[in-house]
Amino acid sequence: MIERCVIAAAAEDPGLEAPAATRERLKDYFPRGATRRMTQLGLLIGSVLRDQPPRESDVVIYASQFAENQALEEYLASFPTPSPTLFQTSIHPSAVQQVLIARQQPVREVFPLTGGHDLGTRMIELAFVTPGDRVVICGGEERGTWLREVGSASEETFAFALSLSANPAGAMGVLRERAGVESAPWSLKDLWQRVRDRQNGRTARFELEWR
Amino acid sequence: MTPRIAACSCRTALGNAEATCDALLDGQRALRPLPVQGAAGGDAVPLACIGGRALDESAPPEWLPILDGLAAEIPNGPWGHARHPVFLTSSNFGVGSLYAYQRTRERAHVAYGTPYQVGEILRGRFGWGPDLTLCSHACVSAHLGLLAAERRLRAGTADRALVFSFDFISPFVTGGFHALKILNGEFPAPYADRPTGAIGLGDGAAFAVLDQSPSGPALRCQSLHNEMHHFTANRPDGGGFRAGLEPLRAESAGRRLWLKGHGTGTLEAGRLEAQTLAELFPQAPLISWKGSLGHTLGSCGLVELALALAAVRRGRIPATVGTSGPCFSESVALAPLRASDFDGFILASNAFGGAHAAALVCHD
Numbered sequence: 001m002i003e004r005c006v007i008a009a010a011a012e013d014p015g016l017e018a019p020a021a022t023r024e025r026l027k028d029y030f031p032r033g034a035t036r037r038m039t040q041l042g043l044l045i046g047s048v049l050r051d052q053p054p055r056e057s058d059v060v061i062y063a064s065q066f067a068e069n070q071a072l073e074e075y076l077a078s079f080p081t082p083s084p085t086l087f088q089t090s091i092h093p094s095a096v097q098q099v100l101i102a103r104q105q106p107v108r109e110v111f112p113l114t115g116g117h118d119l120g121t122r123m124i125e126l127a128f129v130t131p132g133d134r135v136v137i138c139g140g141e142e143r144g145t146w147l148r149e150v151g152s153a154s155e156e157t158f159a160f161a162l163s164l165s166a167n168p169a170g171a172m173g174v175l176r177e178r179a180g181v182e183s184a185p186w187s188l189k190d191l192w193q194r195v196r197d198r199q200n201g202r203t204a205r206f207e208l209e210w211r
Numbered sequence: 212m213t214p215r216i217a218a219c220s221c222r223t224a225l226g227n228a229e230a231t232c233d234a235l236l237d238g239q240r241a242l243r244p245l246p247v248q249g250a251a252g253g254d255a256v257p258l259a260c261i262g263g264r265a266l267d268e269s270a271p272p273e274w275l276p277i278l279d280g281l282a283a284e285i286p287n288g289p290w291g292h293a294r295h296p297v298f299l300t301s302s303n304f305g306v307g308s309l310y311a312y313q314r315t316r317e318r319a320h321v322a323y324g325t326p327y328q329v330g331e332i333l334r335g336r337f338g339w340g341p342d343l344t345l346c347s348h349a350c351v352s353a354h355l356g357l358l359a360a361e362r363r364l365r366a367g368t369a370d371r372a373l374v375f376s377f378d379f380i381s382p383f384v385t386g387g388f389h390a391l392k393i394l395n396g397e398f399p400a401p402y403a404d405r406p407t408g409a410i411g412l413g414d415g416a417a418f419a420v421l422d423q424s425p426s427g428p429a430l431r432c433q434s435l436h437n438e439m440h441h442f443t444a445n446r447p448d449g450g451g452f453r454a455g456l457e458p459l460r461a462e463s464a465g466r467r468l469w470l471k472g473h474g475t476g477t478l479e480a481g482r483l484e485a486q487t488l489a490e491l492f493p494q495a496p497l498i499s500w501k502g503s504l505g506h507t508l509g510s511c512g513l514v515e516l517a518l519a520l521a522a523v524r525r526g527r528i529p530a531t532v533g534t535s536g537p538c539f540s541e542s543v544a545l546a547p548l549r550a551s552d553f554d555g556f557i558l559a560s561n562a563f564g565g566a567h568a569a570a571l572v573c574h575d
Contacts, residue, residue, distance in 0.1 A: 087387030097564040100439035116327035129366035
């Protein structure tokens with residue numbers, strides 16, 4: 001049975017916190033001046049990665065269903081004079097790039113995923129076939145405004161990160177493969193909730209157990 | 212285990228892989244000067260839409276039937292079901308429909324606006340099962356699909372894997388690159404040492420089936436590197452290009468290679484790429500086709516893989532189109548190559564954030 005040890009975990013649950021408030025709350029996590037153009041999701045990803053910063057040799061698996069909703073909305077609204085800054089910021093996987101660029105941290109492999117009802121499970125699945133000492137899984141969403149009203153943006157704002165390793169030293173939990181057992185897949189929100197609440201659970205082919 | 216490319220095909224503004232190859236050998240340019248914001252007008256910039264498709268999205272999008280035609284070429288298999296995963300990759304997915312919604316307020320566009328919606332539409336349209344992973348990393352998206360597919364094969368959780376990639380341009384993306392000033396009134400001349408850099412943008416779609424066949428084109432090595440130096444600029448010392456390509460060197464030793472570079476037509480990235488490739492692979496000629504097809508964004512890695520394999524099958528490899536020199540490197544090929552002079556090629560792509568992706572494909 002294949003296992004990956006959870007060696008670090010963090011979650012952000014800011015509720016309806018406004019982007020400006022998030023920026024003020026988290027500005028000390030970033031180099032001075034770096035947060036000015038960061039999105040709310042970028043700030044939150046930076047927060048959950050603060051105590052598990054990716055190293056160059058790590059593999060980062062980042063996921064978001066809707067990505068930078070607010071930048072996307074503002075970019076679309078900027079036509080007919082589109083904003084170059086909002087264009088680049090609105091493109092997946094901007095949030096994790098904002099964080100790593102602010103910290104000038106190169107990373108060999110970054111796998112940005114997107115999807116829906118099974119996005120959390122897809123992240124875990126990719127982590128399990130990824131070689132390397134450490135895989136950092138992170139993701140999240142930011143609440144949209146006018147795109148949310150038509151179902152094209154997230155209803156909620158959240159973020160999480162998990163660092164997985166084959167080395168059990170200091171493990172706070174374990175993800176293991178469970179052959180032949182079918183369970184419902186996890187969305188990104190499902191996985192976030194289990195990280196936030198340190199809640200055990202089963203998803204298609206995988207099991208999360210906290211210690 | 213070496214993953215093999217069991218099938219691969221594409222669509223560009225010049226047609227399918229074979230037709231595109233022939234047109235590139237003929238030096239044809241698909242790019243045409245078109246208003247950057249489609250129906251809303253704006254500066255004329257070099258764009259290449261498949262089949263004369265309008266830049267503005269309709270609902271349903273005009274590109275869905277184009278993908279139907281491409282998907283019809285995928286070998287039969289239980290795609291998306293047990294041991295046959297599908298990796299769907301795109302930079303934009305259907306975001307052009309959100310631009311259309313913003314402009315028209317017609318709700319019909321909204322159904323095509325998010326990656327998940329597009330993934331589900333294609334899953335239903337093509338009969339794919341639930342094992343569908345969506346990757347989106349700007350212009351290296353297709354490479355990520357290839358590497359994720361290889362990982363599933365190597366892990367023994369797949370017998371065959373399908374990578375399907377597409378990007379259809381819209382005012383969302385043309386407006387963005389125009390705002391960045393790299394999509395302008397000039398036509399792209401990849402690797403040309405000239406005063407002004409310029410890219411073109413084009414539609415592209417492609418698929419590849421990877422398996423463990425004993426023969427066929429082999430994916431000998433794949434590599435990724437993310438500089439995380441700047442959103443739209445590379446490290447000025449070229450270290451990011453080197454880090455992305457270096458892992459391919461050992462496997463390339465003793466092989467006669469040609470290089471399908473990223474080559475969009477920008478100056479600084481073009482210079483760094485051409486110089487690094489010439490340094491690491493000094494005997495290998497360098498080619499870009501984006502001067503004809505435009506940059507097909509997240510699909511470019513897979514589109515150009517399909518074109519490279521078609522060129523090898525046809526015996527002649529089209530030269531760099533749109534460039535007449537002087538170039539950043541003497542290795543830039545301005546005349547077609549004879550495929551029999553080579554036994555492999557390197558496929559390289561780059562993206563925002565200093566993302567680098569490369570693959571070594573061998574004919575053995």
